[in-house]
Amino acid sequence: MGTVFLGRSPGERMVAVKVIHAAFAADSTFRQRFAREIEAARRVGGFHTAAVVDxxxxxxxxxxxxxxxxxxxxxxxxxxxxxxxxxxxxxxALGVAEALEGIHxxxxxxxDLKPSNIIVSxxxxxxxxxxxARAFDSTSLTSTNVVVGTQGFLAPEQLAGAACTSAADLYAYGMVLCHAAGAVPLPEGESLESALALLPANLVHVITRCLTHDPARRPTCSEVLEQLTETHRPSGDWLPPPVRTMVDLHSAPTV
Structure with missing residues (x-):
């Protein structure tokens, strides 16, 4: 879409500045999509997402x-x-489910939920x-027969070109967790059992429900959070030391 720059506001706050490539800017349909992205980000802005500044x-x-x-x-x-x-x-699992709950x-x-769209902070x-992203009540700007999203994290209904609801995000959520547990994105039709086996036992049931083929049988984010908070007890830093170092380096003063 464009280039993202690290900037600084007049008040010395660090900001991310996305500037659209000229080739896309000349496309009126793309401008519509970009305006929709801005509106979606403004509506969602919260603790688990990035707030829009301008x-x-x-x-x-x-x-x-x-x-x-x-x-x-x-x-x-x-x-x-x-x-x-x-x-x-x-x-x-808890943080991303909470973010999706706010989005939905x-x-x-x-x-298009995937590891590259999740920042570890x-x-x-x-x-x-x-x-x-698409508002539930808006008209899709996607061209006919074009599948939008990232292969390996797309729900079956997205691959089939069917209506896309919040349940599609729950499928991607399940795949993200499997990926974070060590599985690679699976080709369409391949068994999920090997990926699910990498998850901690208390996550397996809820992620299995997220990855069911029928979107109507997937849980809502609220149901995911309710189930996970019943079994999870926080203990120590949520990040392993090498990853904590990565995060700390990003947080260091930038020249």
Whole structure:
């Protein structure tokens, strides 16, 4: 879509500035999508997402600014350190479910939840990038027969081109947790048993429900949170030391 710069506000706060590439800015349909991304981010802004500071979808070079969340993406963390320990998986499960609950409460489907759209920060996991999010009550701008999202985290109904509801995010959520436990994204039709076997025992049941083929049988975020909080007892730092070091380096003063 564009380039993201690290910026500084007049009040010395660090911000992330997304500037759209000129080739996309010339496309009126893309500008509609970008304006929708801004609106979705404004509506969702909360503790587990990045708050919008300012934006202009009509500028010659469309742009928008969000708070800067210091920390690597979950994709970077897994690429360097591999599977996460149980305490980290639980914290991820709770934090991302809480973020999705807030997103869905605003009537938004993220549609592209994946490790690179989750920032690992000192305050817990933060969900970002609503570039292809869609309001429940809006008209899709996606072209006919084009599947939007990232292979390996797409729900079966997304792959089939069917209606996409909040249940699709729960499927992606389940796949993110399996990925964080050491599984690679699975090709369509491949058994999930090997991926589920990598999860801590107390996570298996709820993630299995998230990954069911029928979206009507998947739990809501509230149900996920209720089940997880019944079995989880926080213990110590949620991040292993090498990952904590990664996060601390992102939080260090930037010149």
């Amino acid at each position: 934006a202009d979808a009509d500028a010659e070079h469309p742009w928008f600014v969000t708070e800067y969340i210091p920390g690597p993406s979950l994709h970077e963390v897994l690429g360097l350190h591999g599977a996460m320990p149980p305490r980290t998986l639980y914290a991820l 409460t605003c009537g938004i489907v993220h549609r 000192t305050t817990g996991p933060r969900v970002i990038d609503f570039g292809i």
